[in-house]
Amino acid sequence: MEVNCLTLKDLINPRQPRLNFAIEDGENAQKENIFVDLSRMPPKTPIKNEPIDLSKQKIFTPERNPITPVKLVDRQQAEPWTPTANLKMLISAASPDIRDREKKKGLFRPIENKDNAFADSLQFVIVGNSPVEEFEKQRPSRKQKSLGLLCQKFLARYPSYPLSTEKTTISLDEVAVSLGVERRRIYDIVNVLESLHLVSRVAKNQYGWHGRHSLPKTLRNLQRLGEEQKYEEQMAYLQQKELDLMDYKFGERKRDGYPESQDPQLLDFSEPDYPSSSANSRKDKSLRIMSQKFVMLFLVSKTKIITLDVAAKILIEESQDTPDHSKFKTKVRRLYDIANVLTSLALIKKVHVTEERGRKPAFKWIGPVDFSSSDEELVDVSASVLPELKRETYGKIQVCAKQKLARHGSFNTVHASERIQRKVNSEPSSPYREEQGSGGYSLEIGSLAAVYRQKIEDSSQKKALASKRVGPSSSSLDPSVPFPALSVDSEYCVNPLAYPVFPVTQTDLQAFSGQNGLNGQVNVSLTSVASAVESLKPALLAGQPLVYVPSPSLFMLCGSLQEGPSPGSGSEDGRSLEAPTAAELSSAPLAQKRLCEERKPEEEEGEPAMKRQNREYEDSPLSLVMAKKPSDYTDFSCPKTLGGRALMPLEDTHGNGQLPAAKEASGKATANCFAASEWGNPSGNTDVEKHSEENESTKESSLLQYLYVQSPAVTSSSDPQEHPVHTA
DNA sequence: ACATCCCGCCAAGAC
DNA sequence: GTCTTGGCGGGATGT
Numbered sequence: 001m002e003v004n005c006l007t008l009k010d011l012i013n014p015r016q017p018r019l020n021f022a023i024e025d026g027e028n029a030q031k032e033n034i035f036v037d038l039s040r041m042p043p044k045t046p047i048k049n050e051p052i053d054l055s056k057q058k059i060f061t062p063e064r065n066p067i068t069p070v071k072l073v074d075r076q077q078a079e080p081w082t083p084t085a086n087l088k089m090l091i092s093a094a095s096p097d098i099r100d101r102e103k104k105k106g107l108f109r110p111i112e113n114k115d116n117a118f119a120d121s122l123q124f125v126i127v128g129n130s131p132v133e134e135f136e137k138q139r140p141s142r143k144q145k146s147l148g149l150l151c152q153k154f155l156a157r158y159p160s161y162p163l164s165t166e167k168t169t170i171s172l173d174e175v176a177v178s179l180g181v182e183r184r185r186i187y188d189i190v191n192v193l194e195s196l197h198l199v200s201r202v203a204k205n206q207y208g209w210h211g212r213h214s215l216p217k218t219l220r221n222l223q224r225l226g227e228e229q230k231y232e233e234q235m236a237y238l239q240q241k242e243l244d245l246m247d248y249k250f251g252e253r254k255r256d257g258y259p260e261s262q263d264p265q266l267l268d269f270s271e272p273d274y275p276s277s278s279a280n281s282r283k284d285k286s287l288r289i290m291s292q293k294f295v296m297l298f299l300v301s302k303t304k305i306i307t308l309d310v311a312a313k314i315l316i317e318e319s320q321d322t323p324d325h326s327k328f329k330t331k332v333r334r335l336y337d338i339a340n341v342l343t344s345l346a347l348i349k350k351v352h353v354t355e356e357r358g359r360k361p362a363f364k365w366i367g368p369v370d371f372s373s374s375d376e377e378l379v380d381v382s383a384s385v386l387p388e389l390k391r392e393t394y395g396k397i398q399v400c401a402k403q404k405l406a407r408h409g410s411f412n413t414v415h416a417s418e419r420i421q422r423k424v425n426s427e428p429s430s431p432y433r434e435e436q437g438s439g440g441y442s443l444e445i446g447s448l449a450a451v452y453r454q455k456i457e458d459s460s461q462k463k464a465l466a467s468k469r470v471g472p473s474s475s476s477l478d479p480s481v482p483f484p485a486l487s488v489d490s491e492y493c494v495n496p497l498a499y500p501v502f503p504v505t506q507t508d509l510q511a512f513s514g515q516n517g518l519n520g521q522v523n524v525s526l527t528s529v530a531s532a533v534e535s536l537k538p539a540l541l542a543g544q545p546l547v548y549v550p551s552p553s554l555f556m557l558c559g560s561l562q563e564g565p566s567p568g569s570g571s572e573d574g575r576s577l578e579a580p581t582a583a584e585l586s587s588a589p590l591a592q593k594r595l596c597e598e599r600k601p602e603e604e605e606g607e608p609a610m611k612r613q614n615r616e617y618e619d620s621p622l623s624l625v626m627a628k629k630p631s632d633y634t635d636f637s638c639p640k641t642l643g644g645r646a647l648m649p650l651e652d653t654h655g656n657g658q659l660p661a662a663k664e665a666s667g668k669a670t671a672n673c674f675a676a677s678e679w680g681n682p683s684g685n686t687d688v689e690k691h692s693e694e695n696e697s698t699k700e701s702s703l704l705q706y707l708y709v710q711s712p713a714v715t716s717s718s719d720p721q722e723h724p725v726h727t728a
Numbered sequence: 729a730c731a732t733c734c735c736g737c738c739a740a741g742a743c
Numbered sequence: 744g745t746c747t748t749g750g751c752g753g754g755a756t757g758t
Contacts, residue, residue: 141756184748204748337733
């Protein structure tokens with residue numbers, strides 16, 4: 001893991017690793033908060049960040065006690081250090097030496113240094129003092145410390161579609177250390193992930209990693225709930241209202257626009273009572289719930305674009321908090337946090353909506369849209385119950401599949417209901433971390449949207465141009481046109497680039513391959529990609545009425561290909577049984593592969609996103625190669641049983657069904673399939689396209705047209721992204 | 729000036 | 744009381 005690198009550096013000096021540990025541990029020992037403080041104590045200036053000492057990690061490495069929540073303290077203590085030692089350390093902190101050390105740490109913090117990834121494998125390398133200087137140089141910019149980036153790193157550690165067999169346990173401490181951040185940050189990430197059931201809390205300090213297997217299901221449920229909540233109407237209402245005036249007091253809005261306002265439901269939903277959660281207390285209004293609601297808004301939205309303020313207003317209302325401005329601001333802050341995580345999951349991307357008033361920040365859903373597979377499993381949710389119920393439900397299901405539950409004693413922490421869920425969800429697995437082994441690739445993996453974007457910008461622009469040429473035709477209207485009320489939003493600027501990466505496939509592959517030593521990483525030259533993309537586009541677009549052309553990224557293309565009615569990406573998905581055009585099919589994949597291959601050589605810090613994407617591509621090809629049977633596809637697409645059990649069970653099922661020997665392979669295949677099915681769509685394009693087809697609403701909305709245009713200028717900007725275009 | 733959102737204080741809760 | 748969680752919002756950074 002990246003951590004290693006840091007460690008190494010830290011170790012730089014003759015320090016024995018042990019010593020380092022001890023020291024660091026001592027530091028670490030202090031709880032994050034405390035620790036932080038300490039760190040601050042010294043000259044904050046440059047250092048700020050690195051509360052945590054990586055070195056330990058290394059040493060301990062991830063695997064360490066996965067199950068039992070290990071406290072840093074404990075670790076420390078393992079070391080010769082005593083608590084007093086910590087004090088000493090603190091004291092010493094004042095000394096320059098210590099400062100340096102910390103600085104070094106800071107430098108090494110994985111987050112900042114993406115390159116570190118493989119460090120783990122490396123043993124401690126002693127480095128010169130340079131680190132300090134470097135540190136100063138490097139002083140991580142704020143962006144480098146962003147939650148989104150952090151989340152990507154976090155995600156990179158785990159396979160998107162873990163095999164059923166591997167139960168990954170996430171130790172918050174570990175992760176915090178390895179990522180070089182305070183635990184508090186990890187909570188932010190984990191809470192959002194938990195809201196989507198990508199992880200579940202197993203015990204104190206312990207989370208179980210589920211991956212995206214159940215994501216479709218979860219989304220489906222959320223969508224359902226969102227519908228029940230009538231979020232769409234609320235949004236429409238708000239938007240309208242905004243036009244009129246800014247206030248978002250909920251009393252007003254509801255009445256006006258939509259009488260039927262289901263506020264009560266919402267309210268209920270939001271906090272009051274989850275059956276599961278005993279006390280709604282703060283937990284219930286937590287980030288988790290906000291996250292789910294936020295996602296619901298997207299799923300319900302026809303436009304798939306939601307502005308932060310609208311989301312904030314809706315959330316505020318639900319919470320019933322007083323509408324005061326401060327609340328609003330706070331909500332928005334939280335939404336940014338959530339959005340960052342969702343962005344790194346490639347579920348949404350940032351865009352800007354131009355209204356009469358001006359440009360507003362917004363997010364567009366680029367995740368899977370069709371969770372067509374119906375499940376009965378669903379939670380019968382009364383809205384109120386929703387989240388928790390779901391969890392439980394899922395959990396139960398899973399449990400059934402696997403009875404393992406919690407053997408760990410650790411459950412105690414959770415509320416009864418929660419406990420159940422959590423237990424269910426997370427199995428006391430032995431911690432397998434692929435990451436460990438993979439150290440190197442960990443970083444690469446996930447979807448690094450942000451990074452990716454930047455990198456891509458150039459290419460994207462080009463593409464954008466191309467797309468434009470293609471014309472409005474290519475630039476599609478957003479099929480999903482908003483509700484009439486939404487007219488406000490008429491203009492959306494979206495960056496073409498979608499960076500949607502599917503961590504999924506990659507991860508999976510990695511998991512698989514990773515063991516093999518395969519790192520899917522590939523660096524594709526942007527140019528090559530672009531060219532490929534463009535070539536592909538036409539074909540893809542051709543049939544569809546409305547197409548959102550994601551100009552920029554290959555990724556997008558791929559996605560479209562796969563999903564799209566068109567091409568055959570299907571092989572992966574299994575969908576494309578009927579390969580649309582042989583040529584297309586073949587071409588696309590091949591192209592991708594090529595690209596991927598090309599890239600491989602280069603890996604750089606900034607690149608991770610690219611890499612990941614590339615991998616993804618690779619993955620898809622792989623999957624193709626693997627050739628799953630259509631059957632798999634079907635399964636995924638229609639989780640007859642229920643997507644729910646999905647995670648492990650599905651895999652298991654497959655495995656079982658298939659030759660045991662082949663299990664692995666099958667597992668992989670399945671994983672891929674999943675990935676494809678779920679994520680194949682991930683690209684916004686796909687979604688859009690589908691929507692266009694599907695949405696009836698579209699017609700209405702047809703009035704409004706959204707052009708997605710790439711901003712020509714974008715390149716330079718860090719966020720190339722979208723420029724608003726006014727089409728309507 | 730405004731958009732983003734990091735940072736970490738500090739309280740609620742779980743032991 | 745200690746430790747884990749995580750709400751919250753000040754204020755820094757980015758644009």
